[in-house]
Amino acid sequence: MAGILVVAEQLDGALRDISPELVGAAVSVKDQIGGPLQVLVIGADPQALAAGVNLEGVDEILTVEMPSDHFDPLIYEEAIVAAGGQGKPSVVLVGHTASGMAYGAAVAARLGSGFASDVFILGHDGDELIATRSAYGNKVEMEMGFTGKGVVVLTLRGATFIAPETPGSATISPLVVDISAVEGVSTHLEYQEAPPSDIDITKADFILSVGRGIQDKDNLPRFEALADKVGATFGCSRPIVDSGWLPKPHQVGQSGKVASNCQLYFALGISGAVQHLFGMKHVDTIIAVNTDPEAPIFNVATYGTTVDLFELTDALERHFN
Ligand SMILES: Cc1cc2nc3c(=O)[nH]c(=O)nc-3n(C[C@H](O)[C@H](O)[C@H](O)COP(=O)(O)OP(=O)(O)OC[C@H]3O[C@@H](n4cnc5c(N)ncnc54)[C@H](O)[C@@H]3O)c2cc1C
Numbered sequence: 001m002a003g004i005l006v007v008a009e010q011l012d013g014a015l016r017d018i019s020p021e022l023v024g025a026a027v028s029v030k031d032q033i034g035g036p037l038q039v040l041v042i043g044a045d046p047q048a049l050a051a052g053v054n055l056e057g058v059d060e061i062l063t064v065e066m067p068s069d070h071f072d073p074l075i076y077e078e079a080i081v082a083a084g085g086q087g088k089p090s091v092v093l094v095g096h097t098a099s100g101m102a103y104g105a106a107v108a109a110r111l112g113s114g115f116a117s118d119v120f121i122l123g124h125d126g127d128e129l130i131a132t133r134s135a136y137g138n139k140v141e142m143e144m145g146f147t148g149k150g151v152v153v154l155t156l157r158g159a160t161f162i163a164p165e166t167p168g169s170a171t172i173s174p175l176v177v178d179i180s181a182v183e184g185v186s187t188h189l190e191y192q193e194a195p196p197s198d199i200d201i202t203k204a205d206f207i208l209s210v211g212r213g214i215q216d217k218d219n220l221p222r223f224e225a226l227a228d229k230v231g232a233t234f235g236c237s238r239p240i241v242d243s244g245w246l247p248k249p250h251q252v253g254q255s256g257k258v259a260s261n262c263q264l265y266f267a268l269g270i271s272g273a274v275q276h277l278f279g280m281k282h283v284d285t286i287i288a289v290n291t292d293p294e295a296p297i298f299n300v301a302t303y304g305t306t307v308d309l310f311e312l313t314d315a316l317e318r319h320f321n
Contacts, residue, residue, distance in 0.1 A: 002033065002035030002088070002090050003033065003034070003035025003036045003038065003087060003088070003089040004026045004029070004030060004033055004035070004037050004038070004089055004090070004091045004092075004093060005038050005039075005040060005080070005084060005087060005091070005092045005093070006023055006026050006038070006053070006093045007022070007039075007076070007080055007092065007093065007094045007100070008022070008040060008041045008042070008049065008052075008053050009095045009097060009099055010041075010042075010043055010049055010069065011071070012069055012070075012191060013043065013044065013045070013048075013049075013069040015049050015052040015053065016095070016097070017158065017159070017163075018095035018097055018100075018158045019039075019052060019053050019095075020052065020053060020055060020163030020164065021095075021156070021158065021159070021160070021162070021163050022095060022161065023039060023053055023055050023057065023058060023163060024055075024162045024163045025093060025161035026057070026091075026093055027056070027057035027164055028122060028161070029091075029122055029123070029124055029129065030057060032124040032126075032129070033091055033124075033127070033129065035090065036087070037057055037060075038058075038059065038060045038062055038089065039053045039060075039061045039062070039170070040062045040079060040080060040083050040175075041053060041061060041062070041063050041064070042064045042066055042075065042076060042079050043064075043066060043069045044065070044067065044068055044069045045065075046064060046065055047063055047172065054167060054168045054169070055167060056164045056165075056166040056167065057168060058168045058170040059171070060170055060171050060173055061171070061172045061173070062083050062174075063172060063173070063174050063175065064083075064174075064175050064176075064177050066179070067183075070188035070191070071099050071102075072186055073099070073102035074103075074182035074185055074186065075177075075182060075183075076099070076102075076103045077103045077106050077182075078177055078178070078181070078182055079175070079177045079179075080092065080094075080103070080107045081107060081111065082177045083175060084107075084111055084151070086175070089151070090150065090151055090152065091151070091152050091153075091154065092107065092111070092151065092153045092154070094107070094153065094154070094155045094156070095155065095156060095158060096117060096119070096156055096157045096158065097155075097158060098255075100155045101117070104153060104155045105117070105153075107153055108153035111151050111153065113149055113150070113152055113153045114146035114151070114152040114153070115153050115154070116144050116152075116154050116155075117133065117155045118133050118134070118155060118157055119131040119132060119133050119154045119155065119156050119157065120132060120133065120134075120156070120157045121141075122154070122156070123143075125145065128146075128147070129145070129146060129152060130143050130144065130145055131144045131146075131152075131154050157254075157278075159278070194248060194249070195247075197249035199233060199249040199250055200249070200257075201251075201252055201256070201257035201259055201262075201279070202257050202258060202259070202260045202261065203261055204232075204235075204261065205261055205262055205263045205264070206231060206233065206262065206263065207232055207234075207235040207252070207259055207262050207264070207266065207280070208223070208226065208230065208233070208234060208235065208266045209234075209235035209236055209237065209252055209267050209268065209270060209280075210234075210235075210268045210270070211236065211239070211240065211267070211268065211270030211271065211276075212237065212270075212271075213268065213269015213270065213290065213309055214240075214268065214269050214309070217243070219310075220240075220245055222313065222317070223268065223313065226316060226317060226320070229320045229321070230320060232264075232266065234246075234250060235250055235251070236251060236252070237252065237253065237270050237271075237276050238251055238253060238255065238276070252276060252279040252280050253275045253276040253277075253278050253279040253280075254274075254276075254278040254279065255275065256279055258279045258280075259279055259280045259283055262283045263283065263284050263285060264283070264284070264287070265280050265283040265285070265286045265287070266287045266289075267280075267286065267288045267289065267290075267297055267301075268289045268309045268312075268313070269289065269290065269309045270288070270290070271290065271292070271296060271297060272290075272295055272296035272297025272298070273296070274296075276297075277296070277297075277300055280300075281300040284302075285302045287301065287302065287303045287304070288300075288301035288305075289304070289307065289309045289312055290306065291307075291308055293306050
C-alpha cells in the first residue's frame with residue numbers, strides 16, 4: 001500500500017476551501033509516503049469541481065458522479081471505501097468539518113485503519129507518518145504514529161494547511177461506485193442558510209466575548225451593556241450559543257466565525273479551547289480574564305489576569321458609567 005487519497009469537500013456544488021488545503025497537506029508529506037496523490041471528488045457534476053483540486057503535486061483525480069450534490073455521509077463512505085480498495089492508499093485525508101466527521105471514523109473502521117481527528121500538523125519521522133493533535137483539554141500537543149497500520153485515516157483542521165497555488169496536470173478518471181445499498185437511506189429535505197444578523201464577528205475590530213465563566217443567562221445583559229458602552233462587538237464561546245443564551249452569529253471559533261479584522265479581543269471567562277482559539281488567536285491584542293492560571297487562553301493572551309470576572313466587571317462598569 002502506498003499513496004495518499006484526499007477527499008474533496010463541496011457544499012451545494014461549490015468546492016469548499018478545505019479541499020485545496022487538504023491537497024497542500026498531502027503534498028507536504030507525499031515524498032515520504034511514496035506512491036501517487038489522488039483526490040476523490042464526489043457530486044452531481046464532479047468534473048466541474050475537478051479544476052479546483054487539480055493542483056501541483058496531484059497525480060489523479062477520481063470523479064464519482066452521484067444523483068445529487070447534497071451531502072450524504074453513507075455515499076461518501078461507500079465512495080471512499082471503493083477508491084481505497086482500488087488505489088490502496090496508505091493515507092486518507094478528510095476535512096475535520098461537520099461533513100468529514102460524519103464519515104471519517106466510519107471509513108477508518110471499514111478499512112481497519114489507524115485514525116486521528118482534528119490533526120493540525122502533519123509530519124514524518126523517516127518514512128513514518130506523524131500526526132499532531134491536541135489532548136487533555138488542549139493542554140498538550142500529542143504526536144501520533146501509527147506503527148503496524150497499513151492505512152491511516154486523518155481528519156485535518158481547516159484554515160491550517162496551505163493550499164498549493166500552482167495548477168497541476170492530474171489525469172481525471174471516473175470511478176463507478178455501487179451505492180444501491182445506501183441510496184435513499186437518508187433524504188435531503190432542504191438547505192437552510194443561517195438567518196441574517198446585524199452582528200458580524202468577521203468585520204469587528206474590537207470584540208468583548210464571554211464564556212461559560214459568566215455562569216448564568218441572567219448575567220448576560222450586563223456584559224452586553226458593557227460591550228455596548230465600550231464600543232465592542234459582543235462575542236461569545238460556543239457553550240453560550242449551545243445553551244440558547246445568544247444566537248449563533250455571536251460565536252467565535254472553529255464552528256462559529258473567525259475574528260478576521262479584530263485588533264482587540266477581550267475574553268471574559270473563556271478557557272481558550274483550541275476551537276475557540278481558532279477564531280481569535282491571531283488577534284494583535286488579547287486580554288484574558290480567567291480565575292484559572294492554567295487556562296490555555298493565557299498561552300495566546302497579550303495581557304491576562306486571574307481576577308474574578310464579576311469583580312472586574314463591577315470596576316469597569318463604575319469606570320465607564
Ligand atoms: C467540533 C467542535 C467545534 C467547536 N467549535 C467551537 C467554536 O467555534 N467556538 C468555541 O468557543 N468553542 C467551540 N467548541 C467547544 C470548545 O471545545 C469548548 O468546549 C468551548 O470553547 C469552551 O467554552 P468556554 O471557554 O466558554 O467554557 P469552559 O471551557 O467551561 O471555560 C470557562 C472558563 O471560565 C473560567 N471562569 C469560571 N468562573 C470564572 C470567574 N468568576 N472569573 C473568571 N473566570 C472564570 C474558568 O476557569 C474556565 O476556564 C467546539 C467543539 C467541537 C468539538
